[in-house]
Amino acid sequence: MPELPEVESARATIQAAALDRRIADVDDSDTYECRPHPPGEIRDALVGRSITAAHRQGKSMWCDTSGVGRSRTPGPTLGLHxxxxxxxxxxxxxxxxxxGGDWQGGRYGQGGEQPDRKPVWDRFTITFADGGTxxxxxxxxxxxxxxxxxxxxLGPDAEEVSADDLATRLGRSKAPVKARLLDQSVVAGVGNLLADQTLWEAEISPQRPADDLSPAELDRLHDALHHATKDAIANGGVHTGEIIxxxxxxxxCPRCGTEMTRATVGGRTTWWCPKEQT
DNA sequence: CCATATGTTAAAAG
DNA sequence: ACTTTTAACATATG
Structure with missing residues (x-):
């Protein structure tokens, strides 16, 4: 489910619960998720250190790491996607x-695994010296x-990009505006659902050429992007968006009652209101 | 078996 | 050469 809001939630979880705990072991044996690092390379780089901060830009996260022992020389950053x-x-x-930044209660890894939390789906594990993970x-x-x-x-984070910057970046291409929103080098953090939600709020068709949008439309798009992103973070994820x-x-369409249209835009399944989104 | 899935990216096409 | 689109990736689920 991860778009910017979910990733921000994951980042907040790390910041709240994983900082300053000494890393005792790392399971980096999944060579697909850890590529191009060979097994053991990430473990060797992290053991003895701790995570000192968790950052995010768009859907990308990275953690700063401490020096080993008393060394003040920081370790590598740990990128997580x-x-x-x-x-x-x-x-x-x-x-x-x-x-998700919240206390979930319960236990994990002590024989009480939920059927939707099979340990085989743990693709990367850090074990801290205190026994936690x-x-x-x-x-x-x-x-x-x-x-x-x-x-x-990566482009500027969707939560922080200014109206002017967004307009300039979108307008550099005649590709459909939705394809531009999904392009992480244009603006970072927008995924398929957040794009549909944003365009619906702005009442702009996903198929419109990006370089054809009027100043008023670009302004609506910027407002909608910020509002949709902020709302999704506050409500627990992009799936809580009104149009989803x-x-x-x-x-x-919950605003006008017109039947929603479906098509592939920007390579992804796209839904929009053909009456309001023009 | 078929289609679909909230992401990224290499390869192909234009 | 640069831009845009498609396919592939690994896996689960209906």
Missing amino acids: LGMSGRILVTDADGALYE LRLFDKRRLGRVRLDPDLSK AFRAAGAR
Whole structure:
């Protein structure tokens, strides 16, 4: 479920529950999620250190790490990407579970696994000296873990981009505006659902050429992007967006009652109101 | 078996 | 050469 709001929630979880705990071991044996690092490389780089901060830009997260022992020389940054289905789970020394920035209660890894939390879906695990863990739980296995990730291609974060900057960046291409919103080098953090929600709020068709939008439309788009993002973070994820439940065959626009249209735009399944979004 | 899935990216196409 | 689109990736689920 991860778009910007979910990733921000995961980042907050790490910041709240995983900082300043000495790393005793790392399971980086999933060579697909950890590529191109060979097994053991990430472990060797992290053991003895601790996470000192958790950052995010768009859907990319990275953690700063401490020096080993008394050394003040910081370690590598640990890049984490949730891919299509990743979640960050952090446990206490007692096994108490933190996720999504909130206390979840319950236990993990003591014989009480939920059927939707099979340990085989733990693709990367840090074990702290206190016995707790930080895990990347990822059913579909498209997440990524890497040392010192290259973030230079990322555009400005969707939560922070200014109206002027967004307009300039979108307008550099005649591609459909939705394709531009999904392009992480244009603006970072927008995924398929957040794009549909934003365009519906702004009443702009996803198929409109990006360089054809009027100043008024670009302004609406910027407002909608910030509002949709902020709302999703506050409400617990992009799936809480008003239009998301109406991305379905036969559903009608909750504002005007017109039947929703479906097509592939920007390579992804797209739903919009053909009457209001022009 | 088929289609679909909230992401990224290499390869192909234009 | 640069931009845009498609396919592939690994896996689960209906």
